[in-house]
Amino acid sequence: MPPGITTLAADTPTLSAANTGFMLICSALVMLMTPALAFFYGGMVRVKSTLNMLMMSFISLGIVTILWVLYGFSLAFGSDVGSILGWSSDYVGLSGIGVTQLWDGYTIPVYVFAVFQLMFAVLTPALISGALADRVKFTSWALFITLWVTVVYFPVAHWVWGAGGWLYEMGVIDFAGGTAVHINAGAAALGVILVIGKRVGFKKDPMRPHSLPLVMLGAGLLWFGWFGFNAGSWLGNDDGVGAVMFVNTQVATAAAMLAWLGYEKLRHGSFTTLGAASGAVAGLVAITPSGGAVSPLGAIAVGAIAGVLCAMAVGLKYRFGYDDSLDVVGVHLVGGVAGSLLVGLFATGGVQSDAKGLFYGGGLDQLGKQAVGVFAVLAYSLVVSAVLAFLLDRTIGMRVTEDDEISGIDQGEHAETAYDFSGAGGGAALRTAGSAQGSTAAARTKKVDA
Template identity: 70%
Template sequence: MPTGIMTTLAADKPVLDTGHTAFMLISAALVLVMTPGLAFFYGGMVRVKSVLNMLMMSFISIAVITILWTLYGFSEAFGTDHGGVIGGTDWLGMRHIGIAELWPGYGIPIYVFAAFQLMFAIITPALISGALADRVKITAWTLYIALWATLVYFPVAHWVWGSGGWLYKFGVIDFAGGTAVHINAGAAALGAILVIRKRVGFNKDPMRPHNLPLVMLGAGLLWFGWFGFNAGSWLGADGVAGAAFTNTQVATAAAMLGWLGYEKLRHGSFTTLGAASGAVSGLVAITPACGSVSPLGAILLGIVTGVICAWAVGMKFKLGFDDSLDVVGVHMVGGIVGSLSIGFLATGGVGQTAKGLFYGGGWDQLGKQCVGVAAVLVYSLVVSGLLAKGIDMVMGFTVTEEVEVSGIDSAEHAETGYDFAGIGSAVRSALASVDTNTADKSPKVDA
């Protein structure tokens, strides 16, 4: 998050800026759209018998995290600092917030800032769900994300974006969530999948996406919403927000090309799944850096990220961890690449004054970025793994292998994503009707 958009009076006291406020409300809505987009993106990549469970894992995050954010999450993340680690109890239950009270230093109401940040809190645990596809109880998942948000996301958001957060004060740059969102979620996914069982048939049976058009639709919604995610993180509508918007588009396009190029050389084909995954990897990588790099730097970052993430997703088979939909390879690895790129590509002339190594800034900023990456990755990995293990021991994190094989949608939700029997019956009835109506009938000629 930035440090300084405001509309001022003569005494430099911030006043309400309706333009910035409108921009932030629209940005918040765009970020919310990303979670249903993520549900479609993930939902299309699983098998037919798991699609509803996959969709539900994202949608339940909207409900659970919204309530927790209102009760204590916003206060925990952005309340009065305590030791650089956690916020205070200032806004428990969203109390003590005046309707016209502005976020300190900005021309937008606290309520608007809180709503914008809520959408980040919602999508971050939803990102984890892709690593656990096909095998997780919805009750266990709901408990997991509630505990994870409380113990991991809210504190880490304070570290990175809170005015007294220790990483913020240390000088780590994370414009819109490379560490707090993507490395955090990717490390959590890795921690969870290391302690729960693998899918039945992992690395043996084909587990192809059941609906690639749904994947492409989800990727498109993510791309669309990401402009609010990144440009909105400047907390105002001006040239820096425009640069973040532009860098987001440029890096995403470059990453798609980088992924597809690697895929063509490695496997001989340009796939739609590769295009969608490459685009998402670019969105991930540019997130922390969109307020620091130039458009040319965004192109370089995008290409490099697309190639590295395309390579990384294949490592799960060699290393033996069952990351169902490549959350580790795309979000954790992409977040690391994007966060560290600031230490090389930051120009010092966009939304941040710090310069990277390629612009004469030396090694200082790169060192700070390394500290931020390592701190968030290790903390999230360890705590997330312990949470998953604890839930697995107490109530069982996954469904039985029999339920997984027969279909988690029917067992967990008493529904199926597609009524094939009904469709088949309707088609047969229609064909029978056509045959009956056309049999032994000669064409009529008007007089």
């Protein structure tokens, strides 16, 4: 994603109605990705956790929006301060921005750029929530989002995309968020789950998705919204780069889905709908940082490699014993790392930038830069997220009670259930049943398969 750049007076652009309209549509598409993610995650959990999973994504729309207006946009995209943060008083509260003021070097208003970037900031902490299914207090989660976007997401966004940010100035290529969004969220997820521990019954009780149609709906909407996420990140399409990114997004996602399914068939003997949905998301993640720098053939390679790597990675939680409920680490962290590093191999040097990857005569220079960006963001997010989770766990507590976890976090945290199978008055009956179940939770531990 190009940050703001200073142009000479003679080159000062004028407002483009076409680019402005295009970016507003892209912003709306990216906003759709958060409820789409809620559906994707919501279908993957057990029925007793459905509403909580939906809410963990949905609440990000409220919290992050307000923080972005108050100070987030300034920290991420204000004037550079030491290559680490931004700060511009005009961006605080969005109070000093003119209605027709253009984003530096581009033909869209600052307001349009701000709202497009807002949707990225909303989505990123929502991605983390999938790793924490079934066991986190909703109040603690809301406070974690508040702290995390402030001390992790906003600074990292400046590193990667802000004018003067140290990774941007180094020449790290991240078209639409491989480091700032997916590695950032995946590393944060790993940091938090190492602190809060495993779900009751992990590796013992069945924890199958309760609604695969809901998963497929969410994946399809994510795929749809991702075109705005990726193609919009060039902030216009006057030179066709956004069109290349659109094509590469489709191509890589298709390749990753097929690669995941092929691996799944060879490894487990079946083509599953969950595998198709997860493979598609893995491809979307991997092409996000690289799609503006590679050719369509390169996009096929990026997608196929990511599809296999992520399919292999989702099983690591059983080998190493960390409870990543919905495979955020396996898909977003591994997919983000793969896509970001593959730029150093497949960048053609003819689209987004002049940088060339190893396979196009560029040597190891770009690969080295990509590796610095990957591991800097991964380490920072992992450590700071773990510290935040530890502090919250030791103060207000991060986890619900064991009884609430076993009987259902929807009842314990939201006093609701996702589905009412009992007809009129069933809600009250289910709430009563939930209370009774909570008192006998220990006896039911081995029977949970909702």
